[in-house]
Amino acid sequence: MEKEWDGRPDPELLLRQNFPDSNNKGRGKLKIFFGYAAGVGKTFAMLEAARQEKAGGRDVVVGYIEPHDRPDTLALLDGLELLTPKYVEYKGITLREFDLDGVLIRHPDLVLVDELAHTNAQGCRHKKRYQDVTELLDAGINVYTTVNVQHLESLHDIVASITHVRVNERIPDRVFDNAAQVELVDIGPEELRQRLEEGKIYHREQADRASISFFTAQNLSALREIALRRTADRVNREVIRERDAAGKDYFTGEHVLVCLSPSPTNAKVIRTAARMASAFHADFTAVLVETEHLKKEHVRISRSMEANINLAKQFRANVITLYGDDIVEQVASYARQNGISKIVIGRTVRTRHSIFAKPTLIDRLIKAVPNMDIYVIPDASARERKRNGGTEQKRRVGSDLLKTALVMAFCTAMSLILDHYQLGIINAAMIYMMGTMLSAYLTRAGWCGLLASVASVLLFNFFFTEPRYTLQADASIYPFTFAAMLVCALVTSSMASRLKREAAKGEAESRYMQILFDINRNLRKGSTGEEILDICGTLVRNLLKRNIVIYDTREGRTDRMKIYPASENEDSARLTSLFKQQSEAAVAFWVYKNRHKAGATTDTLPGAQARYTPVYKDDRVYAVIGVEMKGGDTIQPNDKNVLNIIAEETSYRLGDMKEGCPR
CATH class of the missing domain: 3.40.50.620 (HUPs)
Incomplete structure (x- = not known):
């Protein structure tokens, strides 16, 4: 299915691939063969376990095994069914990848998928191989796989500090923790280094480099300890889980x-x-x-x-x-x-x-x-980042200084005009105080209010007290006047800054609450499923100011849709062509069947031109919301939360009406 977007099968074929008729009900189970470095024997142990399962009459296939030049490992493949890998063209290179759809069609009881942390090539359905495995488990297929300790997300920084190597291919800890079984494959560091020297892990040249960088005795000992600790942590979680299942409370209050x-x-x-x-x-x-x-x-x-x-x-x-x-x-x-x-x-x-x-x-x-x-x-790396971010910081400081200078210049000009008509210097003092408040309101840095306060006193002294155009003051009362002006200016600028913050906070909270209120109120206006989905599409368009499509999937198809253009100037024909093309409909259909978001800016089918979100409750999917994404832009986190709320409230409203759809 994934070889190229233009040649994808229709959604009905996608349905048969993802959900074949099978007697295997329920979710599959995941077993991870866990090690602390390459060469400890994870793949070997996995193949041995698979051969035992096959000997016991289980339907076992090899979905993907990383190519090895290890005769003892390759020998274990004899007698096992090997599925053909998927070949993907990328920048003139043919890449060998795991064929997810091939396994879904074959639907064995157990499949072997090596290298769980692998990043898939562009053109595959998912960005990461662990997402392929998750889809297999959802389809009721059991999976054996392998992973090293450095690929666990939570341990990334610890491992990097030891090995000085940052691993880009990582998996969420939940995948590891939720596995039905984890088998630690362990050998001593010296034995592993001996394997490396004998060429059983890498070719000679690569092995020589590895032995003086990653595969040092100190690194391997530290990684082994981390792997042992992480496995022990998982066992501890299992004990707690069993205690919870037995009805015994476990509460730390943390x-x-x-x-x-x-x-x-x-x-x-x-x-x-x-x-x-x-x-x-x-x-x-x-x-x-x-x-x-x-x-x-x-x-x-x-x-x-x-x-x-x-x-x-x-x-x-x-x-x-x-x-x-x-x-x-x-x-x-x-x-x-x-x-x-x-x-x-x-x-x-x-x-x-x-x-x-x-x-x-x-x-x-x-x-x-x-x-x-x-x-x-x-x-x-904070100091380095500070240097890299200095340009942006200087730009913001320059902008605030310019605004403060312009406000003070305007106040001085207005005060000179009043002084020309002999309207009294007290009015000039008031203008400078208002200018201080304005400067605090217009700028982002808190010190701008202080700068404006001091500048207003100095400018008032220079232009409007005798002797003029000096920073001296003849009258003994002026020092008290200056002090009073400075205090008043500081207080008013501080109040202006606080009011600005409170106003922004209140505006954001008010907008958010108004959106939630509008969602609930508007959805209750709909008396039919069509009206509710129409209101949903309008709400999403008004929220994101983007082109929106609603695929009505209550009848189990994605061919019923309605488009909501972001503005009247949008090309309706282009949008209709976009959302009706087979590639986009296939993504929407995948979202419908799997109840997970997919498309642009996600890790699943990222080559799509829109981001798709399911509208579902329990196991019923009522619709799929599509949002066109242009130029690699993203949806703001807060807007994304509101989008999810709209989808959730829409599903509840449709569920309350008992507008059913096929499972």
Whole structure:
């Protein structure tokens, strides 16, 4: 099916491939052969186990085995059914990939899929092989697979600090933890190094490089210890799970909160918090504070933020969005109200120390919640990132300085006009105070209000007190006047900044609540399934300001659809052609059958031109929402949450009406 988009089969064939008639009911079981490095014997152990299963009469096929030049491993393939791999053309190179659809059609009882953490080539349905395995399990097929410790997401930073190698191919820890069985394949580091020297793992030249880099005795011992610990942790979880199943309570009262940010190194903070939550068997919450500054950031920042949110969700964190410019106030307030016991945050960078330096976010957070444990995660690359981000910071500072200078220049010009008509210098003082408030409102940096306050006093002294055009003042009362002006200017600028933050926070919360209210109110206006889906499409279009399609799947097909153009200027013929073409309909149909999002900006069928979200309740899928994505742009996290709420509320409304659809 996946060889090229233009030649994809119709949705009915896709249905037969994904859901063949089978007596195998229920979800398949996953067994992982787990090791600490290449060459420990994971594939060998998997093949031996498969041969035993086949000897016992089980239907076993080899879906994909990584090519090896190891005679003892290759010998174990004799007598096993090997499925033909899928060949994908990419940049003039033919790549060998696992044929997911071939296994779904064959539908064995057990399939072997090597290298669980592998990243698929473009043109495959899923971005990652573990997603292929998940689809096999959903189809009722049991899977044997292999993975090394360095490929677990939560251990990425720890392994990288030991080996100085960052592994790009990783799997979520939930895949490992949810496996029905994990078998640790273990040999001693010295025996593994002996295998390497004998050429049983890599060719001679590659083995020589590996022996002095990754395969050092120190590295292997450390990786082996991590693998043993991770396996022991999983056994401990199994014990707790059995205790829960027996009705025995297990409660620690711990609740870990991690602070999200668009920083590329925030991923390390999230992984650390996830390991902590796992170790303490604690609830796990990730908090994003959406400030005005974050809303206005470049699309690159938005993508980084979305990646960190997805990583937190991968660790099953409850992601919460708060609104306001004071990050510490928002985090502290949420932590106090929700029983947080531990806060995990990344360390901010301070390039210079000074007695006048303002407290860091961490200093303020410690003061705000003195009774909570706060864990500060160091960032080795923070200083480098600070240098790389300096251009953007300078641009923002320059913009704020320019705004402050223009406001002060305008105030001076107005005051000189009033002075020319001899309307009194007291009016000039009032104009400067209003200018200070305006500067605080227009700029993002808090120090601009202070700068404007000092500048207003100096400008007033220079232009409007005797002797003119000097910073001297003859009258003894002027020092008190200047002091009063400075205090008033500081207070008013501070109040203006606070009002700006509160207004932005209130506006965001009000908008969010209004959207939720409108969703519920509008959906209740629909008296038929068609009307409810029509309202759903309109709500999504108004939210995202993009071209939307609703595939009505209540009759088990994706050929009934309605398009909602973003504006009257959109080409209706183009949109109809886009959403009716076989490639897009196939993605929508996959979403319908699997009840998972897919398409552009996701890891499943990312080559599609739209992002598709299912509207379902329990096992009934009522519709699929398609959102056209142009130029690689993304949907903001908050808008994505609202989109999911619209889909969920629509499904509840249709479910309440008992508008059924085939299973």
